Amino acid sequence: MKRNLYLNVQEKETALSRFLEAFSHIQPGRERISVIHSLGRITAEAVYARYSSPSYNSCAMDGIAVISAHTKGASESHPLRLIYEKDYLDVDTGDMIMPPYDAVIMAEDLIETEDGEGYTIIAPTHPFAHVRAIGEDIVAKEMILPTGHRIRAIDISVLISAGITEIEVIKKPVVGIIPTGDEMIEYTEPLEDGKIIETNSWMFENLVTENDGIGHRYPILPDDLELIRQKLTEAVSECDMVIINAGSSAGRDDYTIHAIQELGEVYTHGVAIKPGKPVILSKIQNKPVIGLPGYPVSSYLTFTEFVLPVMNMYCRTGGFVRQQKQVTAKLSKTLMSGLKYEEYVRVKLGIVENELVASPLERGAGASMSLVRADGFCVIPQDKEGILAHENIQVKLVKDMEQIRKTLVLIGSHDLILDVINDLMMEEGRDTCLSSTHVGSMAGLIALQKKEAHMAPSHLLDEKDGSYNTAITREMFPNEKMVIIKGVRRRQGFIVKKGNPLNIQSIHDIMHGVRYINRQRGAGTRVLFDYLLKKEGISKKDISGYEYEAATHMSVAVAVQKDNADVGMGIYSCAKALDLDFIEVGFEEYDFVTYEKYLELPAVREFIHVLKGEAFKKRLDMLGGYGCEECGQICFI
Numbered sequence: 001m002k003r004n005l006y007l008n009v010q011e012k013e014t015a016l017s018r019f020l021e022a023f024s025h026i027q028p029g030r031e032r033i034s035v036i037h038s039l040g041r042i043t044a045e046a047v048y049a050r051y052s053s054p055s056y057n058s059c060a061m062d063g064i065a066v067i068s069a070h071t072k073g074a075s076e077s078h079p080l081r082l083i084y085e086k087d088y089l090d091v092d093t094g095d096m097i098m099p100p101y102d103a104v105i106m107a108e109d110l111i112e113t114e115d116g117e118g119y120t121i122i123a124p125t126h127p128f129a130h131v132r133a134i135g136e137d138i139v140a141k142e143m144i145l146p147t148g149h150r151i152r153a154i155d156i157s158v159l160i161s162a163g164i165t166e167i168e169v170i171k172k173p174v175v176g177i178i179p180t181g182d183e184m185i186e187y188t189e190p191l192e193d194g195k196i197i198e199t200n201s202w203m204f205e206n207l208v209t210e211n212d213g214i215g216h217r218y219p220i221l222p223d224d225l226e227l228i229r230q231k232l233t234e235a236v237s238e239c240d241m242v243i244i245n246a247g248s249s250a251g252r253d254d255y256t257i258h259a260i261q262e263l264g265e266v267y268t269h270g271v272a273i274k275p276g277k278p279v280i281l282s283k284i285q286n287k288p289v290i291g292l293p294g295y296p297v298s299s300y301l302t303f304t305e306f307v308l309p310v311m312n313m314y315c316r317t318g319g320f321v322r323q324q325k326q327v328t329a330k331l332s333k334t335l336m337s338g339l340k341y342e343e344y345v346r347v348k349l350g351i352v353e354n355e356l357v358a359s360p361l362e363r364g365a366g367a368s369m370s371l372v373r374a375d376g377f378c379v380i381p382q383d384k385e386g387i388l389a390h391e392n393i394q395v396k397l398v399k400d401m402e403q404i405r406k407t408l409v410l411i412g413s414h415d416l417i418l419d420v421i422n423d424l425m426m427e428e429g430r431d432t433c434l435s436s437t438h439v440g441s442m443a444g445l446i447a448l449q450k451k452e453a454h455m456a457p458s459h460l461l462d463e464k465d466g467s468y469n470t471a472i473t474r475e476m477f478p479n480e481k482m483v484i485i486k487g488v489r490r491r492q493g494f495i496v497k498k499g500n501p502l503n504i505q506s507i508h509d510i511m512h513g514v515r516y517i518n519r520q521r522g523a524g525t526r527v528l529f530d531y532l533l534k535k536e537g538i539s540k541k542d543i544s545g546y547e548y549e550a551a552t553h554m555s556v557a558v559a560v561q562k563d564n565a566d567v568g569m570g571i572y573s574c575a576k577a578l579d580l581d582f583i584e585v586g587f588e589e590y591d592f593v594t595y596e597k598y599l600e601l602p603a604v605r606e607f608i609h610v611l612k613g614e615a616f617k618k619r620l621d622m623l624g625g626y627g628c629e630e631c632g633q634i635c636f637i
Ligand SMILES: Nc1nc2c(c(=O)[nH]1)N[C@H]1C(S)=C(S)[C@@H](COP(=O)(O)OP(=O)(O)OC[C@H]3O[C@@H](n4cnc5c(N)ncnc54)[C@H](O)[C@@H]3O)O[C@H]1N2
Pocket: 179, 180, 181, 183, 184, 196, 197, 198, 199, 200, 201, 245, 246, 247, 248, 249, 250, 251, 254, 275, 276, 277, 278, 292, 293, 294, 295, 296, 298, 365
């Protein structure tokens, strides 16, 4: 099969509005369902009460029902005796109050007469005192819920009390989901080299559910034109709309576009967004069929940008579209982008000194963890080559702002203990959590200078005296009161394959064609490696792979494990986690640099509390390679 070429890459808004226009005939369907099963559904029309509630004059307190006119004149100086049946009846909350009785006096306000035959009162009452009059809550024929209302638990109880047993709601559209690809396997099958666990369809199914539809997933289809054609025909006849996933781009086995062209009409193949470019917008048998690109991030974004607006046509009455909240944030790192596309970047958010700060996450279309970690998305417009650090950007929120407010923002060096600290902070249930962005020690301290983080995890060696973090903090924050919260001492060394097949014992064994994997500029581990090279008089040029960089210790370890490199520098816990060998170079100090004034922040206090706790020490033992003698101690700089 010939490769496809994108002949008609269109701007997103143009492509979407043309597509929606083609389906302007779609109207939300409706169905009648039992009220008790209507939670979360959307009303298709206004709902009116059948009964009033209460439907009779109802006693609101335990006590006596009285004829209010008979209580006139009662006072402390003139107590009034009430006679059973002539003046009152005993009643309990919820009882019906019938004429001539028209008010209730609470039991607490009654004085029993000595003969036990009645009551004395010392204050008069008025008509309908402590009586819930007919229709006080709901009046028959009154509108209880408007059109397009999402039904909640409280609504159901009100509907029932108003005598409604069935309700007209918007029908959920059935969205067919077809995953394709020869390399795909079901999650229940064992993973082999060259195979990929099919995940996108399950994400789609749940996104469809979250957005008021019913996902109908078909089994994985191989890259076979005839089978794709057959399955598309079947899905279109069974569903209201269809998503077909992967095979949308220029690969030789990318058949989706050919199958759709044969069965219907293609409006768009290719939109100017990144990730997500090869999206297909089409129609088969008058139903929308959308081809989404295979990479998880591309498929998530194109789902939200193209599938949701179409689903909205099926399941929203006017005005009900759920809008994503937008906020303005300061960008912590420059984002470059091409002029060819509008680019979507996932960000983490935090509030530092009353300002919302956005730190960009990994940008690759395959980086699905960036979606898990994201607090929001920002868009770099097509006509911009990028956004500079510290500029303001608009962010569409995917997390609750309250949660973001309680987040402690860490930018700097990476260590597995950050995840452990966050886990323990969450476990303690004190409502604070930790967001960490890994840019290396130096870049972290710069972010701290710019007030874009609360703390910078750092392990920067002072070559003069072999100490860690103090000298650089003094140098970078000469006029500020700073503190170092002591973290861990950790074993640094060379991570090599199990059994150390190249017999690497020292930095000298890393030359002569051994494939090294380095860390990014500014990372403490890179500073240490450069220091060792200098000390031993070795040139960077003699290290093959010096330019090959990874962003975290764990990425170094996995590169060695999967044979992308023979050796890299990193911490013991990462070598241990992946069952690799480790040649120790020495211990280093991994600490948290912060402003003295931040010690008062509740999240910082909680952070220190966790660092000093026994639970943290136990978790460090399990990870291995850490010393925690000074953990949580504060050094004033
Ligand atoms: N020569 C060109 N190659 C590519 C272009 C291009 O313009 N010219 N575009 C790239 C872009 S951008 C994207 S996005 C991808 C889209 O590719 P396809 O939609 O054809 O998808 P595949 O190639 O089959 O898969 C891509 C990737 O995603 C994984 N995948 C696919 N389906 C699933 C699933 N259901 N669950 C989990 N993962 C899935 C698949 O294994 C691949 O790794 O094309 C570029 N190429």
